[in-house]
Amino acid sequence: MAVADFVQQQQLHALYSSHHGWLQGWLRHKLGNAGEAADLAQDTFVSVLTSGAAPQIREARPFLATIARRLVAHRYRRQVLEEAYLAALACLPPAVAPPPEARLLALEALQEIDAALDGLPLPVRTAFLLAQLERLSYAEIAVRLDVSASSVKQYLTRANRHVFFALPP
Template sequence: MMVVEPSLVQNLYTSHHRWLYELLRRRLSNAFDAADLAHDTFIRVLKRPQEFQGEVHERSYLATIARGLCIDHWRRRQLEQAWLQALSERPQAMHPSPEQRAIIVETLHEVDAMLQRLPQRVSDAFILAQLHGMPYKAIGLEIGVSERMVKKYLAQALMHCAMLEAELDGLLIE
């Protein structure tokens, strides 16, 4: 990992934090989320330092990182809202504890991120099989591939799920 000169990041932060925060606050309509994402943007800058050719390039770089973080933020919110909606339809006695909720939401985010890394057809096949319970032949017709390809897609998706499970087990054990 490349070591970043602290003064370079400090100068970038001092020069652009307020601008970035205001940009995010307008985009998110929430000061707390804007502050969090501005902070996360500068953390990413620390992890992937750049050479800049002036203020325009600096702001463009920061805005690009922030845009990606906003998209992730909105996806996470949408996923959480869908889960909370599904949870609200269950009897109160069947609701998980706050700790279980946090684990479930984090696992949903990890699965969503895993699905985003897969090719579109693989992801579609997995969702149709796992969430909608469709048979392979129907999935093939839906996404325009043979039943044999559906089997390959599902094997690929399940391999990614197994890798994700191993990663999560490693995080939970340590």
Template sequence: MTLALSAPSDPADPINAIYRQHHGWLLRWLRGKLQSADQAADLAHDTFVRLLTSTHQPALREPRAYLTTVAQRLVIDHYRRLSLEQVWLDTLAHVPELTAMSPEERLDILQTLHRIDAMLDGLPAPVRSAFLLSHLEGLSHADIAARLAVSERTVQRYLVQAIERCIMLIA
């Protein structure tokens, strides 16, 4: 269920003005990206929540550009989560029935995958890519280096950085 983001009651509030002027546009833009009215509404809501909870609310000269940037990042996160879930469900479909997991175990694993995804989210893109190519696709350091157009030593540094981040966030 989506909670509606209510616009602040003070009409002089700049966030209120941005919400009133751009919410409909953002919702339509997200519908075009997501093909789902419910998901679009959720991400429009999340976009404005990010704006409201921003530690330094910027003076927005171009609110649509700002909203688009935030919404694009949320769309990327949405599709990345869907992809992660689909890989897990595809893997699970090949598990024999005798070793199949209960719905609770499946949920625990999906939640763990989401936490790992969130941990990796703060990494630079090449570091995250190297980690995923190594651990999800099982590529060798040489294959990862070729795919990312870097040296094998750089791949090793990327993997160390990703693993250190995982350890830091788990501890």
């Protein structure tokens, strides 16, 4: 093991030892669920580990809380998306409902698209969803968003480019 790797491992160990209990307690207070808090605390430290950011951390608790908040938001968004998908499936007659494997693949695809859209400004994301899900024209989207049709065209170009490069091949 290289000296730099050993030092980074020691920094991460110190960060974990000093702040894991606090982070898990903070998450438990926020979420009201000890199991979810434990999972998200671990996910937070995994994120720090995989990013290699441990050596650059100046204020550990605000840094860890920021990562944890993002993970909570991501988990909540994923849960809302899954619930909406399952509610839509429940409306289908059993004869046309997709099999469990297809449901899982569709849900994974929806989550990938959601992640790809994350980070886009709200009007751009909304325009993309209106065009893809409701098949609205530029003019109809412009009315809904109270912008010009040329703005909608720019929004959709940006969203399509963003999604195209964000999704795996």
